[in-house]
Amino acid sequence: MATADQPDSRVRIIHPLLVRVVHWINAFAIVCMVMSGWAIYNASPLFGFDFPRWATLGGWLGGAIAWHLAAMWLLVANGLIYVGYGFLAGHFRRHFLPLRPRDLLRDAKDALAFRLAHQPGIYNAVQRLMYIVVLLLGVLVVASGLSIWKPVQLDGLASLFGGYDTARRVHFIAMAGIVAFVAVHLALVLIVPSTLLPMLTGRAPRHSRNKTSKQEQQA
Amino acid sequence: MSDKKKNLPKNSELQPDLVQLQRRLFLRSGLSLGALSLLSGCNLQDGDQVDKVLWAMSRWNDRVQAMLFRPSHLAPTYPASMITKPFPFNAFYDADSAPEIDGDTYKLEVSGLVRDKRSWNLAQLRALPQASQITRHICIEGWSAIGQWSGVPFRTFLAHIGADTTAKYVGFKCADRYYSSIDMATALHPQTILALDFGQEPLPTEYGYPLKLRVPTKLGFKNPKHIAAIFVTNENPGGYWEDQGYNWFSGS
Numbered sequence: 246m247a248t249a250d251q252p253d254s255r256v257r258i259i260h261p262l263l264v265r266v267v268h269w270i271n272a273f274a275i276v277c278m279v280m281s282g283w284a285i286y287n288a289s290p291l292f293g294f295d296f297p298r299w300a301t302l303g304g305w306l307g308g309a310i311a312w313h314l315a316a317m318w319l320l321v322a323n324g325l326i327y328v329g330y331g332f333l334a335g336h337f338r339r340h341f342l343p344l345r346p347r348d349l350l351r352d353a354k355d356a357l358a359f360r361l362a363h364q365p366g367i368y369n370a371v372q373r374l375m376y377i378v379v380l381l382l383g384v385l386v387v388a389s390g391l392s393i394w395k396p397v398q399l400d401g402l403a404s405l406f407g408g409y410d411t412a413r414r415v416h417f418i419a420m421a422g423i424v425a426f427v428a429v430h431l432a433l434v435l436i437v438p439s440t441l442l443p444m445l446t447g448r449a450p451r452h453s454r455n456k457t458s459k460q461e462q463q464a
Numbered sequence: 465m466s467d468k469k470k471n472l473p474k475n476s477e478l479q480p481d482l483v484q485l486q487r488r489l490f491l492r493s494g495l496s497l498g499a500l501s502l503l504s505g506c507n508l509q510d511g512d513q514v515d516k517v518l519w520a521m522s523r524w525n526d527r528v529q530a531m532l533f534r535p536s537h538l539a540p541t542y543p544a545s546m547i548t549k550p551f552p553f554n555a556f557y558d559a560d561s562a563p564e565i566d567g568d569t570y571k572l573e574v575s576g577l578v579r580d581k582r583s584w585n586l587a588q589l590r591a592l593p594q595a596s597q598i599t600r601h602i603c604i605e606g607w608s609a610i611g612q613w614s615g616v617p618f619r620t621f622l623a624h625i626g627a628d629t630t631a632k633y634v635g636f637k638c639a640d641r642y643y644s645s646i647d648m649a650t651a652l653h654p655q656t657i658l659a660l661d662f663g664q665e666p667l668p669t670e671y672g673y674p675l676k677l678r679v680p681t682k683l684g685f686k687n688p689k690h691i692a693a694i695f696v697t698n699e700n701p702g703g704y705w706e707d708q709g710y711n712w713f714s715g716s
Contacts (some may be wrong), residue, residue: 306605307709309516315521315710347550395600397539397716398532407541409600427503442621 259449264336266329269424269442274323275423276396277316282420284309291417319392341373341438349374363437364451379426386419474649490505501647503651521654522711530711535649539680539716542598547663548609551671552686555640559670563639565676576635578696579626586674592605592616592624595657599680602716603686604705613678615659619652619705627696638676639690644703646679646686658691683714 260268284301288309303309331337346371355361356371368376392403392412406412434441443449553559572584596614603609608701622629635645650656659678660666667673672689679687685705695701706712 285606289603289607291606305709307705310517310604310711311522311709314525318521318524322590395529395532395716396600398534398537400540409602413606 256448257366258447259443260447262329262334262447263389264327265325265447269329270323271327273318275427276315277312278320279420279424280311281312281316286417291401291413314394317387321387323449324387340368341377342372344370344377363440365440365443375426375429380414380424382419382422382426386416386423389419389451390412391415392416482532506514513677519709522709525711526713529715530647530649532651533647533681535653539599539655541555542610545614546610547612549571549596551609551611551662552603552607553670554605555670555689556642557640561640562670564641565690566673572675572693573637573693574625575693575696577628577631577697577705578695580624582686586697587623588635589616589658589660589675591613594660596678597655597659597678598705599655599678601680601684604710604714612663613657613659613676614661615657615675615678617654618655618656618658618677621658622651622696632698633696633700634699636688636691637693637695638688639692642688642690642704643701644706645712646677646682650679650681650715653679653681666689673702681715683716685710686714705712 280300280302284303285306287295287298287301287435288306303312333415339446346357352361352370356369361369361371389406389412391399392406393409393416394411396403396409403409406415439449478701495514502688514647529675555562567586570586572589573582592657593616594614595617596612598610598612600608622634629648633645634646634648635643637643644656655678659672659676660674662668662676667676667689672691675691676689677691679685686703700712702712703710706714
C-alpha cells in the first residue's frame with residue numbers, strides 16, 4: 246500500500262476526497278431522513294401498512310419531524326456541494342457519460358448473468374444509469390418534500406405535483422426509489438467488498454486494463 | 465375523501481404517544497440513536513446534546529419560515545363541491561370530551577399590548593365585518609381536509625382592540641386547556657380569521673364552538689379551538705404542542 250507521502254505508481258485515487266466526504270455525509274443524512282420520514286408516515290399512513298417502530302427515528306411525531314427538518318439542511322447543503330462539484334469539476338461528465346443504450350443493454354445482460362466484471366474507478370453503463378436515476382430521484386424527493394413543507398408559500402412548486410396530497414405520494418415514491426437504490430448499492434458492496442475501502446481511503450490498486458487520466462490522478 | 469377519515473388515528477391510538485410525551489421522552493429514541501451512532505461513528509449517547517441541536521435547528525427553521533412567509537400571498541381556495549365530509553376530528557382528547565360552552569354567557573377576554581381590553585360576547589363579534597373561506601386544513605400528521613370557515617378577519621379584530629401590531633406575537637388560551645401562539649405577520653394575513661361558523665352553521669362543539677382561529681397558512685394545530693382569551697405580547701407564549709417539540713412557526 247502507498248502512504249499519502251509516497252504515492253505508489255501501483256495505486257491511484259479513484260474517489261477524490263470531496264466525493265468521499267460528501268458520500269458519507271450523504272449516507273448519514275439519508276438514513277436520518279428515511280428513518281424519521283417513516284416515523285412521520287406512520288402518524289397518518291398513506292397506504293395500508295406502517296413501518297416497524299425500530300426502523301424509525303425520533304421516538305414520537307414531534308421528534309421525528311425535528312429530525313427530518315434538521316437533517317434536510319444537511320442533505321440539501323451536502324447535495325448541492327456534490328452536484329456543484331459534479332458539474333464544475335467534470336465529475337459527472339467523466340464518470341456518468343456517455344451513456345449509450347447499446348452499452349446499457351450489453352452491461353445489463355452481463356450483470357444479470359453475473360458476468361459483469363468490476364473495474365475500479367470505471368462505472369459500467371448500468372452503474373451510470375443508476376447514479377443518474379438516483380440523482381434525479383434526489384431532486385424529486387427534495388422538490389416534493391418542499392411542496393409538502395410549504396404548500397402555500399411554494400404553491401407554484403406544489404401545483405407542479407398536482408397539489409399537497411399528490412406531492413405526498415410523489416415524496417413517498419421518490420423515497421422508495423432511493424431506498425431501492427441503497428439496497429442494490431449495499432448488496433453490490435457485499436458482493437464486491439473491495440469497493441468499500443476505496444470509498445474510505447480513495448485508493449485502489451491500479452488495474453492493468455485501465456488507463457488513468459491525468460485529471461483523476463490530480464483529483 | 466371518506467377514505468381519509470379511516471386513516472386517521474383514533475385518540476386511543478394516540479394515547480400511548482401522549483403518555484410518552486408526559487414522561488419527557490422528548491426527541492430521544494435510544495434504539496435509533498444507537499443504530500445511528502454505530503453508523504456515523506459519532507457519540508450520540510448524550511441525548512441532551514442531540515436534543516439541544518434539534519431544538520436549535522427548530523428555532524432556525526422558525527426564522528427561515530418567517531422569511532419565506534409572504535404577507536399577502538393567499539392560500540389556495542376551493543369550490544364548495546370539494547369540501548371534505550365528514551370533516552375529521554382531531555385534538556389531544558376524544559370528541560366526547562370537547563368542552564361544552566354556553567354561548568349566552570361566553571366572553572372573549574382580551575389582554576396584553578392592546579388599547580381596549582374590554583371582553584367580547586358572540587353578538588358583538590357577529591356584528592363585526594365577516595369573511596368566509598374554503599381552504600385546506602393540513603394536519604402535522606400528514607392528512608389534509610378541505611373545510612369552510614367564516615368569521616371576523618383577525619386583522620379587523622386586532623384593529624378594533626387597538627392591538628400594537630408592531631408586537632411580535634399573538635397568544636391564545638382555550639377553554640380546553642389548549643394554548644398556542646402565532647407571529648404578528650400571520651395574525652395580519654388577510655385569510656387569518658376568528659371563525660364563528662363552520663360550513664353554514666355556528667361551529668359545532670367538536671370543531672371549536674364558539675370561536676376558533678382559522679389560519680390556512682399554518683398547520684392545523686396552530687388553529688386553536690374554543691378560544692377564551694387573546695393577548696398581544698413580545699414574549700413568545702409557546703403552545704401546548706410547541707412546548708413539547710412541534711416546530712413553533714409550522715407555516716404551510
